[in-house]
Amino acid sequence: MTEVLRRGRASLAFSFFAQGAAFALLVTRIPAIQNRYEVSDALLPVFLAAVPILAGVGSVSTEQLVKRIPPSRVLRWSQPVVLLALLGVGAGRGMAELGVALAVFGLAVGALDASMNMLGVSLQRTYGRSIMLSFHAVYSLGGIVGASLAWVGAHWHLALWVSYLPVVAVLLPAVLVGSRWYVDRGAEDSGEEDGKAADAGSGDGGTGVVFKVLLPLCLVMTFAYIGDSTVSNWSAKYLQDVLGSSEQLATVPYNVYMVTTLLGRAIGDFGVRRFGAAAVVRLGALVAAAGFAVVAVAPGAWVGMLGFTLVGLGLCVLVPQTFAAAGRLFPGASDAAIARLNIFNYVGFLIGSPLVGALGDAWTYRGAMVVPMVLVLVTLVYARSFAAQPDRYGGGHERPRTADVGRGSNGL
Numbered sequence: 311m312t313e314v315l316r317r318g319r320a321s322l323a324f325s326f327f328a329q330g331a332a333f334a335l336l337v338t339r340i341p342a343i344q345n346r347y348e349v350s351d352a353l354l355p356v357f358l359a360a361v362p363i364l365a366g367v368g369s370v371s372t373e374q375l376v377k378r379i380p381p382s383r384v385l386r387w388s389q390p391v392v393l394l395a396l397l398g399v400g401a402g403r404g405m406a407e408l409g410v411a412l413a414v415f416g417l418a419v420g421a422l423d424a425s426m427n428m429l430g431v432s433l434q435r436t437y438g439r440s441i442m443l444s445f446h447a448v449y450s451l452g453g454i455v456g457a458s459l460a461w462v463g464a465h466w467h468l469a470l471w472v473s474y475l476p477v478v479a480v481l482l483p484a485v486l487v488g489s490r491w492y493v494d495r496g497a498e499d500s501g502e503e504d505g506k507a508a509d510a511g512s513g514d515g516g517t518g519v520v521f522k523v524l525l526p527l528c529l530v531m532t533f534a535y536i537g538d539s540t541v542s543n544w545s546a547k548y549l550q551d552v553l554g555s556s557e558q559l560a561t562v563p564y565n566v567y568m569v570t571t572l573l574g575r576a577i578g579d580f581g582v583r584r585f586g587a588a589a590v591v592r593l594g595a596l597v598a599a600a601g602f603a604v605v606a607v608a609p610g611a612w613v614g615m616l617g618f619t620l621v622g623l624g625l626c627v628l629v630p631q632t633f634a635a636a637g638r639l640f641p642g643a644s645d646a647a648i649a650r651l652n653i654f655n656y657v658g659f660l661i662g663s664p665l666v667g668a669l670g671d672a673w674t675y676r677g678a679m680v681v682p683m684v685l686v687l688v689t690l691v692y693a694r695s696f697a698a699q700p701d702r703y704g705g706g707h708e709r710p711r712t713a714d715v716g717r718g719s720n721g722l
Contacts, residue, residue, distance in 0.1 A: 315436060318493030322429050323448045325389060325488065328481045329422060330452025331459070332396050335474060336415070337542070338460040342470055343399060347408045357409070361416040362656035368420020369656075373649035375421070376428065381645060382492035385425040389485045391418040397478045400470030420656075424649045431637035431644055432495040440582035446630040447575035454568050519646045523639060526692035527632050528654040530591075533685040534628040535658025536665065537598060537621065540682045541567050543663040544675070545618050548605070552675050555611035563618040570622035578627045587631050588697035594631075595689040598624025602683035606676050628689065629655070635696045 336343075344354055368388075375384055395418060398411035430445045456477075463473030545563040549555040574594075581590045601620030608614035636651050637644040662682070669678035 317491040321488040321491040325426055326445045326449040327452035328485050330449040331456035332392055334453040334456030335460050338457050347405050361412055362659045364413055364416030365420035366653045366656045368417040369424045369649050369652040372421045372424040373646050376645045380494040381425040381428040382494050384421055386489040388418045388421040390482055392422055393478045393482050397474050400474040424652045427633045428645045428648050440579040442630040442634045443575045443578035447572055450572035519640055519643045526695045527636055527651055530689050530692055531632050531654040532658040534625055535655055536662035537625050537682040537686050539659050539662030540666050544666050548675055549611050549614050553611045553614045559611055563615050566619050567622040570619050571626040574623045574626035588693045590627050591631050591696045592693045594624045594627040595686050598686045599683045602679050606679040
């Protein structure tokens with residue numbers, strides 16, 4: 311493996327880390343943001359919903375951008391914008407400034423998420439073995455670091471901009487320097503950092519993406535993020551209100567969830583190489599569904615935490631493998647496929663929390679946990695899409711397994 315590819319992989323991994331930290335610093339300080347800007351409880355959901363909606367717009371726009379410029383360039387300039395927008399959220403003085411900062415953050419995050427995963431999929435294809443889970447593992451690590459820094463800021467009652475400024479000051483120059491070594495499709499052979507060939511960034515015009523074929527992966531992405539947002543938004547409330555835990559103990563499940571997500575992704579690539587992507591996705595869906603089942607019937611807080619731990623171990627493999635599967639299904643139009651697939655990340659995020667909340671209020675929160683369990687199980691129906699491996703030279707046939715992906719010359 312060339313030094314160009316190794317540097318490209320390391321620099322992209324750092325981008326995933328930086329994005330995980332930035333996103334965690336935003337979402338874990340939402341109560342502080344609400345207090346700083348005196349956002350009412352009625353208006354807060356509007357602000358929060360605007361971010362994923364605008365991120366979807368950013369992802370769609372990226373599909374068009376990469377027809378003209380390489381994804382590395384989109385990532386190079388969208389990541390600093392995300393970091394500066396985060397600082398803007400902490401440093402603004404009025405609600406209008408908060409709205410502008412969140413709008414910029416959302417648009418830039420959509421471009422950032424799409425372009426990062428485009429580069430990840432193209433690097434995985436070049437490596438010829440599964441490495442996507444390692445990128446998302448580093449994202450989880452960044453999330454843990456960001457959440458920890460947010461805790462420090464909250465514990466010491468630091469102003470938001472004081473909490474955010476050192477992080478931005480460190481990450482901003484680091485990601486700009488690291489962006490010199492991003493590798494686009496086609497650039498790995500020439501060693502050029504930007505992939506200056508006309509088609510290096512996109513390698514497609516999006517015309518090869520058949521939505522009917524992509525739809526199963528879109529559904530899996532949506533279901534995975536419904537499950538993820540359920541844990542993110544409802545685990546603390548569930549443990550405290552339903553299972554009778556203390557306020558302190560109720561904060562533990564999400565931290566455990568993040569740690570198990572990191573561990574699962576750190577070893578997930580080895581499972582994909584040994585058993586194939588479809589088998590890993592099936593196992594992940596079963597483990598996540600079992601976790602939600604344990605949560606739904608848990609007699610106490612400690613059993614509930616065990617359930618959320620299983621959810622993290624199961625869900626962690628689904629999103630990275632969904633992006634990778636899109637790259638395999640559309641090897642000549644992977645950038646367009648990933649940009650469209652990425653939209654359903656935000657769809658799941660938008661649906662998940664309100665869905666569980668509405669069901670919990672109208673029915674019971676135990677019953678509400680059954681819904682993400684069932685949706686995750688539906689992934690089993692679509693698991694075959696993860697094994698699809700169209701002939702990269704246009705044959706379009708499927709190979710039943712990807713277990714030997716790292717052993718042959720055809721890569722991904």
